[in-house]
Amino acid sequence: MDSLEVGLNQILSKAQKVRWQVGSVREVIVKSIYEQAQEITEKVVTTKEAEEDLDRKIDNIVTSKILGYPLMIALLGLVFWLTISGANLPSQILADLLFGFQHRLTTFFHWISAPEWLHGVLVLGLYRCLAWVVSVMLPPMAIFFPLFTFLEDLGYLPRVAFNLDKLFKRAGAHGKQILTMCMGFGCNAAGVIACRIIESPRERLIAILTNNFVPCNGRFPTLIAMAAVFLGILVSKESNLLASALVAGVVVLGVFITLLVSWILSKTVLKGVPSTFTLELPPYRWPKIGTLLIRSVLDRTLFVLMRAVIVAAPAGVVIWTLANIEVANLSIIGYLAGWLQGFGRLIGLDGYIILAFILGLPANEIVIPILIMSYLSQGTMLELDSIEALRQLLIANGWTWLTALNMILFSLLHFPCATTLLTIRRETQSIRWTWLAALIPTTVAVVVCFLLAQTARVLGLV
Amino acid sequence: MQVTGLQEFLERIEENKGDAVIALAGNPNTGKSTVFNSLTGLNQHTGNWPGKTVVFAKGSYRYKKKNITLVDLPGAYSLLANSADEQVARDFICFGKPDATVVVVDATCLERNLNLALQVMEITPQTILCVNLIDEAKRKKMAIDFSKLADLLGVPVIPTVARDKVGLLDLKESIHRVVFEKQLLQPRRIVYNKVIESAIEKIQEEVEVLVHGSLNSRWVALRLLDGDPTIIREIFNHLQRMDPGDQQSKRALKVVEDCG
Amino acid sequence: MLDQVFALTYLPIGRKAQVIKVGTEGLIRNRLLDLGFVPSAIVEAIRKSPAGDPIAYRIRGAVIALRSEESRQIQVRVVD
Numbered sequence A: 001m002d003s004l005e006v007g008l009n010q011i012l013s014k015a016q017k018v019r020w021q022v023g024s025v026r027e028v029i030v031k032s033i034y035e036q037a038q039e040i041t042e043k044v045v046t047t048k049e050a051e052e053d054l055d056r057k058i059d060n061i062v063t064s065k066i067l068g069y070p071l072m073i074a075l076l077g078l079v080f081w082l083t084i085s086g087a088n089l090p091s092q093i094l095a096d097l098l099f100g101f102q103h104r105l106t107t108f109f110h111w112i113s114a115p116e117w118l119h120g121v122l123v124l125g126l127y128r129c130l131a132w133v134v135s136v137m138l139p140p141m142a143i144f145f146p147l148f149t150f151l152e153d154l155g156y157l158p159r160v161a162f163n164l165d166k167l168f169k170r171a172g173a174h175g176k177q178i179l180t181m182c183m184g185f186g187c188n189a190a191g192v193i194a195c196r197i198i199e200s201p202r203e204r205l206i207a208i209l210t211n212n213f214v215p216c217n218g219r220f221p222t223l224i225a226m227a228a229v230f231l232g233i234l235v236s237k238e239s240n241l242l243a244s245a246l247v248a249g250v251v252v253l254g255v256f257i258t259l260l261v262s263w264i265l266s267k268t269v270l271k272g273v274p275s276t277f278t279l280e281l282p283p284y285r286w287p288k289i290g291t292l293l294i295r296s297v298l299d300r301t302l303f304v305l306m307r308a309v310i311v312a313a314p315a316g317v318v319i320w321t322l323a324n325i326e327v328a329n330l331s332i333i334g335y336l337a338g339w340l341q342g343f344g345r346l347i348g349l350d351g352y353i354i355l356a357f358i359l360g361l362p363a364n365e366i367v368i369p370i371l372i373m374s375y376l377s378q379g380t381m382l383e384l385d386s387i388e389a390l391r392q393l394l395i396a397n398g399w400t401w402l403t404a405l406n407m408i409l410f411s412l413l414h415f416p417c418a419t420t421l422l423t424i425r426r427e428t429q430s431i432r433w434t435w436l437a438a439l440i441p442t443t444v445a446v447v448v449c450f451l452l453a454q455t456a457r458v459l460g461l462v
Numbered sequence B: 001m002q003v004t005g006l007q008e009f010l011e012r013i014e015e016n017k018g019d020a021v022i023a024l025a026g027n028p029n030t031g032k033s034t035v036f037n038s039l040t041g042l043n044q045h046t047g048n049w050p051g052k053t054v055v056f057a058k059g060s061y062r063y064k065k066k067n068i069t070l071v072d073l074p075g076a077y078s079l080l081a082n083s084a085d086e087q088v089a090r091d092f093i094c095f096g097k098p099d100a101t102v103v104v105v106d107a108t109c110l111e112r113n114l115n116l117a118l119q120v121m122e123i124t125p126q127t128i129l130c131v132n133l134i135d136e137a138k139r140k141k142m143a144i145d146f147s148k149l150a151d152l153l154g155v156p157v158i159p160t161v162a163r164d165k166v167g168l169l170d171l172k173e174s175i176h177r178v179v180f181e182k183q184l185l186q187p188r189r190i191v192y193n194k195v196i197e198s199a200i201e202k203i204q205e206e207v208e209v210l211v212h213g214s215l216n217s218r219w220v221a222l223r224l225l226d227g228d229p230t231i232i233r234e235i236f237n238h239l240q241r242m243d244p245g246d247q248q249s250k251r252a253l254k255v256v257e258d259c260g
Numbered sequence C: 001m002l003d004q005v006f007a008l009t010y011l012p013i014g015r016k017a018q019v020i021k022v023g024t025e026g027l028i029r030n031r032l033l034d035l036g037f038v039p040s041a042i043v044e045a046i047r048k049s050p051a052g053d054p055i056a057y058r059i060r061g062a063v064i065a066l067r068s069e070e071s072r073q074i075q076v077r078v079v080d
């Protein structure tokens, strides 16, 4: 033992002695600091009036026993209603513009007498896929993101966590999981990263594994379009109100499944009791609308759109090619979908839908374009620029209300996109958890869709 | 699950650090990221809930011919706790050796925020207090005597409304003075009760030998007294990093590990 | 009730109390201390979540919600 080691040991034992003497050194330290902070504050701050109680009044309503929960659901519905009804017109205009331009492109390709396959790959594949993604995604996102950012900047999200915490506690999860789920609305990968605010590794893993049950922005357009198709088949008239109620219901179902899966996880692979939970409810702050609009459109909307476009362009090329290379009178897509057909039918979908979800792994935005392109390659239809046209196409391909409903459920519940999976891999440093993060939702999706399909068939509803 | 990644981040900062590195610390939700964005022109996400920022962000700005690297840290209530998000902030302030630390505090909630500011001042004298959200304080009809606050704390105090870019020039000027014009700061020292003060006195000299100037010995003495193993381990890890050949700190680290 | 010491969980909404003691050990305790729940601090029960738990408290100027597991560990005495 040299002098240093002796020295350090001496220090540590002296420290130990002080701890015995004082009881909790930590408590004394923290108390002294806080007391001095208090002393300084009293010297420099003068409050002329009693503290503002507007916050209190708002909170009295927002977290009230009677109104608290209904208000949350109403707000959710309102956000979707504004998104859906606000996006209709711009979506239609964008579609008219972009698909109108497609005709010009086609004319141009004929004029330079380009080979048919080149026109197919670039115009019918790449361009059309992009046009669909942009016209269907951009308007809802440009409305949803500012609305959501408004609620976030206002300070509403911690109140949601406050209201729902008890449910999460019962499920053995952390109350802040709700905040991470809110981030998941924008993008599940972001939601997974946000899970870092949860300190306990167990509860953090639960939050990571279930984040996918919140539909991200890449899936909203799918949900919205399918809600319209579903309602169209079922009640044969379009209603923004019903569609938004349906989408809000889907989100609530997602929360319910999150709770259920969290509960199962905390009773099995992630056993344990809830750890500490402390949550600050910050004062409401009125957002700056100008900055909010600019930031949420530029940073979030365009960012997400760009990512979707980057995936959609090559995907369009690949899908068109697969759909148009024929072997013995059947396209490659036809073969692939054929193999999946049995399984698809079993869970109330079809082979093409399953294939679209699998090929859509890189990004959820491209699931519908893939599906449309594979149906279109069957030659039933050439134009597709409205929800009505989409509904006709789908019905022509054997869709019923059940197919549309199961498509919604599968989209809500299925495996996360590749970006999210990579993020999970990075955050958990574990292949095993990453696999589970893909397997758990997929199992849930298959089971739910299977049960629904079989029930509907047994009851003779389809 | 690795959350901090401090080592990696420090290397990334070293790569391209300009003339000075400034850390932005503070309680959650006080507007650190908003200050960061306003100064650097970047777009770190902000939001009105505690815990929005969970990772380091690095940006830079230029003022009076100097390139300043700014680091946006996750919010922390305290530098003592060992929860992951707060550890990130603590490790950077304690061991990342920024040239100055700007503590962003919420003007409407000064008492709670000064708790953290005082802790930062305990570690490093190069501290600047940025009292943000003074628009909210005005709305709540609170009056704050900033010059008195500066006197009491012994560090510069800059009132700001980060969202409206009010007071940011003053902040830049203050940073410049502290870092490049060597403005002398004498931060207020927290005085503890007699037992603890005399204990600090007893071990501070020996601690000084251990840390030989690379950390504040009073602060290290306090942590040893407190006996929180994670901080103590991090302290000796740091000493080891500073001087990899140093047998002393290597053995010290071992002693600490043995003690748990 | 005035001189009684009891757990913070039972502090009625709208009442103020003084922290007497923070029980428990380890991480929870440190966390509560850091949030300002140190002996002699004044804490006010502000509101209950619609489900009854957690409860939000005003402590040193901020509103902090605690689950009953945590607030049970804090001993207080009513002051107002």
Ligand SMILES: Nc1nc2c(ncn2[C@@H]2O[C@H](COP(=O)(O)OP(=O)(O)OP(=O)(O)O)[C@@H](O)[C@H]2O)c(=O)[nH]1
Binding pocket: A152, A153, A154, A285, B026, B027, B028, B029, B030, B031, B032, B033, B034, B035, B045, B046, B047, B048, B049, B050, B051, B052, B053, B054, B073, B074, B075, B076, B132, B133, B134, B135, B136, B160, B161, B162, B163, B164
């Ligand atoms: N009224 C007002 N609001 C502000 C000001 N500065 C920031 N804000 C708002 O306060 C909220 C929090 O700001 P952030 O910059 O995200 O806070 P932060 O300190 O980085 O928070 P964490 O990363 O969670 O620790 C945001 O909604 C900002 O728009 C200000 O000076 N005045």
Ligand SMILES: [Mg+2]
Binding pocket: B032, B033, B034, B045, B046, B052, B053, B073, B074, B075
């Ligand atoms: Mg931040």
